[in-house]
Amino acid sequence: MGVEGIGARVTRKEDKRFLTGKGRYTDDMTVPGMKYACFVRSPYAHAKIIGIDASAARQMPGVIDVLDGKQLQADGIGNLICGWMIHSKDGSPMKMGAWRPLAVDTVRYVGDAVAIVVADSYLEARDAAEAVSVEYEEMPAVTEAIAAMADGAPQLHPEAPGNLIFDWELGDGVAADQAIASAVHVTEIEIHNNRLSPNPMEPRATLGIYDAAEDHYTCYTTSQNPHVARLVMSAFYNVAPENKLRVIAPDVGGGFGSKIYIYPEEIVCLWASKKTGVPVKWTSDRTEAFLTDAHGRDHVSKVKMAFDSDHRITGLKVDTIANLGAYMSLFSSAVPTYLYATLLSGQYAIPAIHANVRTVYTNTVPVDAYRGAGRPEATYLLERTIETAARELGVSPAELRRKNFIRSFPYQTPVIMNYDAGDYETSVAAAMEAADWAGFSARRADAESRGKKRGIGMSCYIEACGIAPSAAVGSLGAGVGLWESAEVRVNAVGTIEVLTGSHSHGQGHETTFAQLVAERLGVSIDSVNIVHGDTDKVQMGMGTYGSRSGAVGMSAVVKALDKVEAKAKKIAAHMMEADESDIVIENGELKVAGTDKTVPWFQVALAAYTAHNLPGGMEPGLKETAFYDPANFTFPAGCYIAEVEVDPETGKTDIVQFVAADDFGNIINPLIVEGQVHGGLAQGIGQALLEEVRYDPESGQLLTASYMDYAMPRADDLPSFKLSHQNTPCPSNPLGIKGCGEAGAIGSPPALINAITDAIGNNSLTMPATPMKVWQALQSVH
């Protein structure tokens, strides 16, 4: 490792612009003639649209036009789609109800877009939106999945009788039933995974620009994957052909999954720009973000875990109902299926696993991937269940886990995944030592003497990242491939641009990707620029989600660098009259091994572009492209331990210690990896203690639509975390990287709830464990 190469703790190249107010986010963009949009949204959770009267709104100051869904439909703009086909166990395809960018006949959740107002200023657009008169016929609404499945429940889509989208299974049900029937002990538990709002601090925004002279569209948008946005808007929504549509995702202020999807607003603003002849910008306010950004989680599951007399797990049976909201969002079907049930083996050797998953429409905003996406749901379920089993069996939760750990790799689970590497024992040992697990009983006694209830809880998580081999996901129903692309452009003066199809919205790619180049070529990271987020600059790429930018995106850079190096070595060999197999690249120079002959990197680059003296037949230039399709998922894993004190008077939980021991494989930049873990932990702890999206079950009104009502983790809600890293390099990609973006959010909720239930002596507790719920759970113990 050089001072700036792989493994170096370098500070971020991109920081200065963010720290000095020079970040450029979508809402910061202005173009000549730009106007502002405000959407007219449904105030009802479920209603028929009888009519829309915009005549008064059109007369208001500054208003340019008011456009509705009938006009959009007449112009041939398509419906939103879900890009991952799931088949029910009876073989029938999932039941996708129509999701129009602007509702035409029916609105299905509070916030469903009905019309767009374009005006000179945002305030004028907003005033006029309030003056658009929409006549609704309100219908009964249902917001919870189980209620939506009941006889007589309000029906959302004619395509989906009983609101059932699909009834899917994975694994061997007969084997799992047999394991349970012949078990010495069966732990049964019901698991609720609370609904969350991702809440990146930058609200979504989009600027649609139609150029009539060129018949060309430009879309600035808050996207994690601008190329996917362009593809979907072209191929499915008929906005424009790809060569007539440029999508730019500039600085993006966090995503956490919620900015993967293509939402109605991008499509409608592009279309409205053409209709009105002016560039149209829309920026969500926070209330709109709560109402319309895809939510996460919202599962209810029944679990049975079977044990033999030696406390080995012999079988697992899971029955899950997942709420997908009013429409199927872009990857919504994959989250509670292939990103969830495939992880139900956890870190354990379980011979028989069966999962049944039913997904349901409700009158709520669509649910899709949120940091972790399926894997937090699997981990929470499994780690709450095994902790419960340890309590029932009267054994140490750490020992019960250890007894069941997978210990040799590769390991084929009964639920598709083939774990390529791992060492769970090392992580659990590191976590227990860091947490002083052995000293807990003394600390508990001390807390007791102060009138506090102290508890400790563990969680051993595994996740699948780097998604994923294209052929594999294709065979499971994905509508896209999940490779990544890279281009390495060496300039004539030797500086380098790396163009990547992945996208940074906080992850620090401008630094870590440059570190990879520094490692390989021995050049400074300051001589390397990372380019991303613009479909006109960067070739097709798949974007950032599933902790894939390192494992997949950087692997593509490695492949491109391999080609660049090979050509540079040929040129250097020619220049120094040496054999190319003797050329090595070190510290920014190409050397003939074992001699003092060297040529600086920049001279090789210059030679490539002057082309005065290249090897015979060689093309000028030094620029290479690569596409990398991963060979497998990657499998980060680790052990988290939470220690809490509960005040029995108030039910308030204080996290007195939180330990995270993670195996992410090789690490490019520990500073950045630690930051990713901190942030993931904060979101997981938020889920466990604070956050929950709540709809009124009768009216379908969103009750948690602001930071006054939805409890975001604040600085004084969280402790300082103790982190450590173990490393079993990933054998499935050239850098040995597993990915680190989601682990914190995946592993922390069960550790917290295991700790609190340990403290209060009552295992019945649902997330978020608010002081009121904890206090009530304590009362039922006494």
Next chain:
Amino acid sequence: MSKVTLTVNGRTVSGECDDRMLLVHFIREKLGLTGTHVGCDTTQCGTCVIHMDGRSVKSCSILAVQAAGAEITTIEGIAAQGELHPVQAAFKEHHGLQCGFCTPGMVMTAVDMIGRHSGQLDEATVRHELEGNICRCTGYQNIVAAVLAANQQMHGATRQAAE
């Protein structure tokens, strides 16, 4: 419509605005200083924090017309061109930012916090003082570390200058 004249980052500036325009929108749209952000609509998130007459203020909680005659400092104005304020430098050193969206508000809050506490800052105080600034990326740990480090550096430096 009103004409508002105020001092922003040391320059006297004027602009016409709707009486109901918030100061944050005046700063962003009329002055083109887009480092000050809007992350909520209930004055909770703190991405819009600026300094007004020497105190940190959420610029979404005040009308532009109320700021007439005030001295405003935004994130663009706390350091000389091309340099970093010690708080900005500490955020970089300690990786106290990821997506950068909350960062300007965090920095402005931290500068004010360090100024008000005369060097007497500890982790619990910093966490409490940051209650009005929400970050979704960092889990706050490195922000807290950055504020404490900047506090030490700034007050250490002040003491040194006084000696």
